[in-house]
Amino acid sequence: MKIAFFSTHSYDIESMERIAKEDGITPQHELKFFAPRLDHTSAKLAEGCEGVCIFVNDVADEAALRVLAAAGTKVVFLRCAGFDMIDLKVAKELGMPVIRVPAYSPFAVAEHAAALMMTLNRKIHRSYNRTREQNFRLAGLLGFDLHGKTIGVVGTGKIGALFARIAAGFGCKVLAYDVVENPEALGYGVEYVSQDEIWARSDIISLHCPLFPSTKHTINADSIGKMKEGVMLINTSRGGLIDTKALVDGLKSGKVSAVGLDVFEGEGDYFYSDRSGAIIADETLARLFTFPNVIITGHQAFFTKEALDNIGHTTMANIKAYEAKEELVNEVK
Numbered sequence: 001m002k003i004a005f006f007s008t009h010s011y012d013i014e015s016m017e018r019i020a021k022e023d024g025i026t027p028q029h030e031l032k033f034f035a036p037r038l039d040h041t042s043a044k045l046a047e048g049c050e051g052v053c054i055f056v057n058d059v060a061d062e063a064a065l066r067v068l069a070a071a072g073t074k075v076v077f078l079r080c081a082g083f084d085m086i087d088l089k090v091a092k093e094l095g096m097p098v099i100r101v102p103a104y105s106p107f108a109v110a111e112h113a114a115a116l117m118m119t120l121n122r123k124i125h126r127s128y129n130r131t132r133e134q135n136f137r138l139a140g141l142l143g144f145d146l147h148g149k150t151i152g153v154v155g156t157g158k159i160g161a162l163f164a165r166i167a168a169g170f171g172c173k174v175l176a177y178d179v180v181e182n183p184e185a186l187g188y189g190v191e192y193v194s195q196d197e198i199w200a201r202s203d204i205i206s207l208h209c210p211l212f213p214s215t216k217h218t219i220n221a222d223s224i225g226k227m228k229e230g231v232m233l234i235n236t237s238r239g240g241l242i243d244t245k246a247l248v249d250g251l252k253s254g255k256v257s258a259v260g261l262d263v264f265e266g267e268g269d270y271f272y273s274d275r276s277g278a279i280i281a282d283e284t285l286a287r288l289f290t291f292p293n294v295i296i297t298g299h300q301a302f303f304t305k306e307a308l309d310n311i312g313h314t315t316m317a318n319i320k321a322y323e324a325k326e327e328l329v330n331e332v333k
């Protein structure tokens with residue numbers, strides 16, 4: 001079977017080729033790697049490939065899927081947990097199973113969220129730049145003790161529960177909202193409350209939920225208006241969870257004191273590429289870069305050696321299961 005991998009970088013290729021050999025996928029199967037994101041124009045690169053493997057910022061909409069189907073594609077492998085980039089209804093209509101990597105390193109993402117929180121609180125990014133210029137003044141670097149603060153966690157799956165565990169380790173009061181309570185999170189002393197209580201009571205709010213129509217713009221002008229003055233917001237989940245224009249307004253008013261983003265709505269045109277010599281056309285993203293109390297990382301929360309290994313091994317297991325016509329335990333239905 002030939003499998004086309006889209007949105008690949010040198011680290012993806014090295015990892016996938018090594019693990020494919022370790023797991024016995026190659027040389028039986030041929031892996032083809034392409035740098036472009038999948039969309040309806042690049043889909044033709046998969047001509048003759050029974051499978052395609054895509055990542056978070058690929059666009060597997062109806063147009064792309066129909067091009068893939070015409071080119072001979074019969075299965076879509078995701079090397080990520082989220083699946084909001086693919087039109088599942090059309091994939092089902094075309095008879096294409098969609099198989100994902102449900103959990104590759106929840107520790108990586110939870111730890112990155114904690115790193116953003118700590119960096120923003122203690123102004124590490126500003127201190128780093130100052131001391132490199134031999135400026136050792138402390139004015140403007142005042143933080144606060146995390147101990148005793150209230151942290152709200154929206155979404156308590158594997159990542160959210162681990163972030164709650166980290167927050168509890170700092171001595172924080174941890175509130176959580178999810179449609180289903182996680183016994184693991186309860187074991188860390190988490191108190192489940194309504195979303196409105198999260199907004200009203202939390203000093204810091206961290207998002208760890210998937211992007212569905214029901215969760216789009218969970219953070220908006222209305223929810224920000226219900227939050228504490230000076231709230232800190234962290235998002236390492238999906239960019240579409242936040243109405244970015246409302247977030248900018250919250251920053252300008254001082255309602256939101258700090259923001260840590262590893263994701264951004266519309267990030268596909270920017271993240272995972274070097275745009276250092278280009279103009280940022282997205283006015284909202286460009287505006288966010290002007291705030292000294294905003295840190296943006298380029299969807300790197302997952303990016304650890306352990307995560308890449310887990311993504312690779314699970315992807316190879318998914319390929320084997322599909323080829324052997326076994327139960328597809330990671331199929332998205």
